[in-house]
Amino acid sequence: MRLCVPIPCFFKNVDFCEAIKTVASLGYDAAETYHWKSLDLDKVKATLDETGVELLSMCTSEFRMTTPEHRQLWLDGLKESCIAAKKLGVKKLITQVGQDTGAPREEQRASIVAALNEAKPILEEYGVTIMPEPLNTYVNHPGYYLWSSIEAFDIIREVDHPNVKLIYDIYHQQIMEGNIIPSVTKNLDLIAHLHSAGHPGRHELQYGENDYKVIFDAIDKAGYTGACGLEYGPLMDPIESLKIAKEIYGK
Secondary structure, eight states, rough: EEEEEHHHOOTSSSSSHHHHHHHHHTTTEEOOOSSOTSSSSSHHHHHHHOOEEEEEEEEEOOOOOSSSSHHHHHHHHHHHHHEEEEHHOOOOOEEOOOOOSSSHHHHHHHHHHHHHHHHHHHHHHHTTTEEEEOOTTTTTTTBBBOOOOHHHHHHHHHHHOTBOOOEEHHHHHHHHHHOOOHHHHHTGGGGEEEEEEBBBTTBBBGGGGOOHHHHHHHHHHOOOSSEEEHHHHHHHHSHHHHHHHHHOOOO
């Protein structure tokens, strides 16, 4: 399993391109980010080419999927994000689905499915995979609609397209459902990317209640060939934290 460095988690006040160079110097070959609009895309692409670091994922610029009235905004945001992704060689985009509006859940779910179905031609045109993300509602995202990985997997199956997969965040799902290893290993065909953090606290993996060595080993043995983002707020010095993460969990 490749370990991936989410730049905003570790390099809050550092030029993005300098952060990519640091990631490469630490022996990582994969990174990701969230808000791409503030980036100089040409400069970033040159730095990625220079360092050999692959930018695996970014976020879409619009997240509201639970309401039909916002669907075109989400689709427009998806297209502009796909254009940026293609320029940077990014193959995956993370999207959130938005807050629970209070409407019946079956209506909100139908809106999410409809948005993903309408996204298929855009995804095919740009060769990008869209990844809806279930999040925890107990600690970090109160009121968010898609908290259950079970429902999320069902949505991916219903949409049934190779460019529509899930991002499975182990931290979020440890809070909401637990049962991490079976949830991941039985649904590998539906998962395009992983995120990780120690729980409680969302810090280094080794400081939480999960044994990530066991989790990663089981996922590797099940045949996962993707990456896992180290999406946590380091308690240690960020560089030291990344060094230790690679020592403990790097292959």
